Amino acid sequence: MSTVILSPPLVSETTTEPRWVQRTLIAVALAFLTLFLFVPLLAVFAEALKKGLGVYWAALVEPDARAAIQLTFLAAAVAVPFNLVFGVAAAWAIAKFEFRGKSVLTTLIDLPFAVSPVIAGLVYVLVFGAHGWFGPWLAEHDLKVIFAVPGIVLATVFVTFPFIARELIPLMQAQGTEEEEAAIVLGASGWQMFWRVTLPNIKWGLLYGVILCTARAMGEFGAVSVVSGHIRGLTNTLPLHVEILYNEYNFAAAFACASVLTLLALVMLAVKTFIEWQTRHPHPAAPPAATAAGDTPGRAVGDPA
Amino acid sequence: MSLPLHARSLGLLAVLAASAPALAADASLLNASYDVAREFYKDFNAQFEPAWKARTGATVTINQSHGGSSKQARAVIDGLAADVVTMNQQTDIDAIAAAGLIAPDWRTRLPYGAAPYASTIVFLVRKGNPKGIHDWDDLVRDGVQLVIPNPKTSGNGRYSYLGAWAYAQEKYASAEQAQAFVGKLFHNVPVLDAGGRAATTTFAQRGIGDVLLTFESEVLQIAKEFNTTDFETVVPSLSVDADAPVAVVDRVVDKRGSRALAEAYLQALFTPDGQRLAARHYLRPRDPAILAEFRDRFAPIRLVTVDQAFGGWARAQAEHFADGGRFDQIYAGAK
Amino acid sequence: MAGTGARYVLPGFRLALGYALLYLGLIVLIPLAATFLKAFTLSWDAFWAAVASPRVLATYRLTFGAALLGAVINAVFGLLVAWVLVRYAFPGKRLVDALVDLPFALPTAVAGIALTALYAGNGWIGQYLPFKVAFTPLGVVVALTFIGLPFVVRTVQPVLEDLEHDVEEAAAVLGASRWQTFRRVIFPALAPALLTGFTMAFARAVGEYGSVIFIAGNVPMVSEITPLIIISKLEQYDYAGATAVAVVMLVLSFALLLLINLLQWWSGRRRIAA
Numbered sequence: 001m002s003t004v005i006l007s008p009p010l011v012s013e014t015t016t017e018p019r020w021v022q023r024t025l026i027a028v029a030l031a032f033l034t035l036f037l038f039v040p041l042l043a044v045f046a047e048a049l050k051k052g053l054g055v056y057w058a059a060l061v062e063p064d065a066r067a068a069i070q071l072t073f074l075a076a077a078v079a080v081p082f083n084l085v086f087g088v089a090a091a092w093a094i095a096k097f098e099f100r101g102k103s104v105l106t107t108l109i110d111l112p113f114a115v116s117p118v119i120a121g122l123v124y125v126l127v128f129g130a131h132g133w134f135g136p137w138l139a140e141h142d143l144k145v146i147f148a149v150p151g152i153v154l155a156t157v158f159v160t161f162p163f164i165a166r167e168l169i170p171l172m173q174a175q176g177t178e179e180e181e182a183a184i185v186l187g188a189s190g191w192q193m194f195w196r197v198t199l200p201n202i203k204w205g206l207l208y209g210v211i212l213c214t215a216r217a218m219g220e221f222g223a224v225s226v227v228s229g230h231i232r233g234l235t236n237t238l239p240l241h242v243e244i245l246y247n248e249y250n251f252a253a254a255f256a257c258a259s260v261l262t263l264l265a266l267v268m269l270a271v272k273t274f275i276e277w278q279t280r281h282p283h284p285a286a287p288p289a290a291t292a293a294g295d296t297p298g299r300a301v302g303d304p305a
Numbered sequence: 306m307s308l309p310l311h312a313r314s315l316g317l318l319a320v321l322a323a324s325a326p327a328l329a330a331d332a333s334l335l336n337a338s339y340d341v342a343r344e345f346y347k348d349f350n351a352q353f354e355p356a357w358k359a360r361t362g363a364t365v366t367i368n369q370s371h372g373g374s375s376k377q378a379r380a381v382i383d384g385l386a387a388d389v390v391t392m393n394q395q396t397d398i399d400a401i402a403a404a405g406l407i408a409p410d411w412r413t414r415l416p417y418g419a420a421p422y423a424s425t426i427v428f429l430v431r432k433g434n435p436k437g438i439h440d441w442d443d444l445v446r447d448g449v450q451l452v453i454p455n456p457k458t459s460g461n462g463r464y465s466y467l468g469a470w471a472y473a474q475e476k477y478a479s480a481e482q483a484q485a486f487v488g489k490l491f492h493n494v495p496v497l498d499a500g501g502r503a504a505t506t507t508f509a510q511r512g513i514g515d516v517l518l519t520f521e522s523e524v525l526q527i528a529k530e531f532n533t534t535d536f537e538t539v540v541p542s543l544s545v546d547a548d549a550p551v552a553v554v555d556r557v558v559d560k561r562g563s564r565a566l567a568e569a570y571l572q573a574l575f576t577p578d579g580q581r582l583a584a585r586h587y588l589r590p591r592d593p594a595i596l597a598e599f600r601d602r603f604a605p606i607r608l609v610t611v612d613q614a615f616g617g618w619a620r621a622q623a624e625h626f627a628d629g630g631r632f633d634q635i636y637a638g639a640k
Numbered sequence: 641m642a643g644t645g646a647r648y649v650l651p652g653f654r655l656a657l658g659y660a661l662l663y664l665g666l667i668v669l670i671p672l673a674a675t676f677l678k679a680f681t682l683s684w685d686a687f688w689a690a691v692a693s694p695r696v697l698a699t700y701r702l703t704f705g706a707a708l709l710g711a712v713i714n715a716v717f718g719l720l721v722a723w724v725l726v727r728y729a730f731p732g733k734r735l736v737d738a739l740v741d742l743p744f745a746l747p748t749a750v751a752g753i754a755l756t757a758l759y760a761g762n763g764w765i766g767q768y769l770p771f772k773v774a775f776t777p778l779g780v781v782v783a784l785t786f787i788g789l790p791f792v793v794r795t796v797q798p799v800l801e802d803l804e805h806d807v808e809e810a811a812a813v814l815g816a817s818r819w820q821t822f823r824r825v826i827f828p829a830l831a832p833a834l835l836t837g838f839t840m841a842f843a844r845a846v847g848e849y850g851s852v853i854f855i856a857g858n859v860p861m862v863s864e865i866t867p868l869i870i871i872s873k874l875e876q877y878d879y880a881g882a883t884a885v886a887v888v889m890l891v892l893s894f895a896l897l898l899l900i901n902l903l904q905w906w907s908g909r910r911r912i913a914a
Contacts, residue, residue: 093657097653123674126674216744219744242747246753268738
């Protein structure tokens with residue numbers, strides 16, 4: 001580990017590629033992204049702005065659109081924290097411990113990806129629908145799950161279920177257990193170890209996971225469509241609102257609403273930049289540990305990064 | 306960090322939950338309807354709300370839910386609390402009735418078999434009609450490409466299929482020949498979009514196909530949004546009567562105590578004002594007097610009903626669109 | 641060594657696993673069990689007729705084939721994109737990095753519409769291509785590639801960022817060429833993440849509906865995907881038939897995913913042992 005510090009000039013020369021290779025790889029990567037990502041995105045914005053900024057803005061502030069945006073944010077705001085806690089717990093168990101049936105568990109976590117969104121909505125109809133398992137009980141107590149907000153949240157949780165766990169598992173596996181073990185051996189409590197060792201190590205993976213999870217939660221269409229009931233202004237999320245507008249041949253407004261979701265990426269970019277900046281300039285007033293016991297593992301861990 | 310986020314979202318959740326009973330007290334009505342009816346019901350609600358206020362002094366909010374006709378019916382069966390359903394095929398209301406939410410005699414509770422208006426399938430061709438399309442026979446010619454939405458997933462597609470079949474049935478003696486005709490027609494279809502509006506976009510924006518089969522009432526909407534001079538309407542010699550039945554969902558209105566409102570809402574569809582509004586949306590009103598008023602809007606087509614040509618919707622569904630039915634056979638044979 | 645040692649030292653195993661299992665059960669397993677039970681209300685013959693008619697079999701071929709192809713494309717190019725983003729500097733890199741997530745944020749229907757507009761015969765891209773993409777099975781591959789794009793990039797990226805340079809350096813000092821170093825040192829370290837990304841992209845693509853229906857053409861036996869079969873069964877109020885097809889999809893996906901995960905575990909174990 002100390003070689004990094006001993007021979008910094010060596011790094012750049014022996015662990016990178018010749019200029020022309022770099023340029024070719026960058027060109028190929030960008031060409032791929034252009035064809036499959038940038039041009040489609042450009043098309044969305046081109047369509048959205050086709051009738052001018054006025055129409056674009058009007059499409060967003062219209063009451064039904066605002067209600068849809070609020071509902072979409074609400075669903076994501078509930079679904080992401082739930083999946084965040086699950087993701088960390090599942091990744092901790094899977095990546096740091098050996099136990100029987102681990103592959104099966106990992107595969108079960110992947111499963112919601114493979115479930116068609118159409119079915120993801122249907123499963124909750126089968127459970128909570130009027131003819132479902134809990135349907136009669138819910139009706140008796142005048143509680144609504146599907147065709148109401150809780151159903152939309154549930155469907156969103158389901159389709160974004162694996163994101164954070166799956167992001168963290170390979171990362172935590174690659175990191176191994178030595179650092180955490182050192183912390184524990186040196187007397188840190190479980191929470192101290194988690195906050196001071198594990199979390200700093202996984203923060204980028206965690207952030208990616210949260211970003212993906214949030215993005216997907218807001219963009220989900222199929223599953224939510226099944227459980228939403230499509231009541232305009234009440235249970236329509238933004239993607240469903242987009243569908244309505246598209247079906248009204250109101251393409252400019254449809255793409256305008258769709259483009260709102262893409263602005264998310266810019267927000268995430270800002271968040272990431274901010275966190276990066278924070279880590280590069282740690283606050284001098286906050287020492288890594290208050291107790292002597294916590295101090296030692298903190299320093300040991302800080303070294304290789 | 307996640308705690309305030311949680312708290313805030315729970316607060317929002319509470320607000321949303323609270324808003325539901327508040328609306329109920331204000332006299333609200335949920336109309337679960339099919340996809341392409343949204344423009345009509347938007348205008349109809351705007352006509353009904355003040356009329357109801359004038360009559361009873363009460364303010365009413367009509368909420369609209371639109372989706373594929375069968376999808377909407379499923380939602381109502383599974384618990385979507387719609388007071389009224391306004392569908393575009395009878396089987397969908399029958400399915401809700403079979404689930405016990407609507408009384409089985411719903412068709413007799415309103416005039417004209419509980420269908421205030423109907424539409425029919427016509428052809429939209431490109432400017433100047435370069436392929437010389439005049440009737441169903443022209444659609445099976447080699448080199449003619451058609452855009453029809455998927456009959457398995459859209460009412461528009463089902464009626465297009467039935468229109469072709471009804472025509473072939475009159476022309477040819479046997480069901481085999483009719484199936485061959487309809488099979489040939491569908492082999493000219495390169496894209497089976499999931500819904501009617503998506504099919505329009507494929508035809509109008511992507512430039513696919515020579516003919517689009519769609520509802521007469523849709524042509525108006527298409528003309529509004531796309532360049533009208535690019536297309537022409539062709540009216541076939543015979544087409545299918547696509548009536549749009551409506552019903553009060555008994556189970557829901559009895560629970561919510563909204564029966565009077567729901568019934569008044571549907572009855573308003575059959576009043577002269579309601580019928581005229583339908584006609585203005587290029588939906589054929591059932592009232593003969595109003596239909597006569599708008600004669601210039603509706604080309605004379607010989608219309609056959611599903612009951613006449615197919616012995617009712619239940620039989621048509623089982624014979625043609627069920628898995629392994631005639632529509633599937635068309636493609637199974639073609640392999 | 642890491643495994644057995646960790647069991648005694650690290651805390652929280654029971655809590656973490658217990659919570660994960662509970663949550664998994666509530667959100668995923670119980671609802672999915674409802675699907676299975678619904679499907680098994682059918683008799684065996686009816687089940688078989690629902691899931692194995694020629695038209696349905698054709699959709700499995702297209703759905704799984706296109707999903708696999710899309711995932712392979714994403715594995716190759718996703719790795720490349722992650723590599724370029726982590727290792728090289730070029731103008732606009734940050735923006736590119738941020739935009740990679742967008743296929744998730746875009747509602748799938750919008751993605752489908754945008755891709756169809758671009759790849760149709762009269763579209764920005766389609767008009768320059770000598771072959772048809774939109775409304776053919778190729779269109780399905782394009783849509784599935786798009787929606788799975790972020791997976792590989794985002795799983796490989798953090799691992800690549802974490803990778804210590806010293807191993808690469810050691811390899812270089814020992815006389816390995818850059819390509820050898822990549823193949824023998826870097827790639828094995830990235831392999832688990834790459835496989836994870838591939839798996840996620842594949843799994844996601846298998847079930848995709850919203851974007852595909854716009855670009856596929858949906859012609860039976862040719863360009864129809866399995867989720868569309870489920871929808872058309874639901875249109876006939878055939879819940880049991882729809883869930884039967886869903887169950888087949890689930891079992892097939894689960895088997896494939898399990899295979900990939902076992903492969904990953906096995907290779908990981910071998911690596912640790914070596």
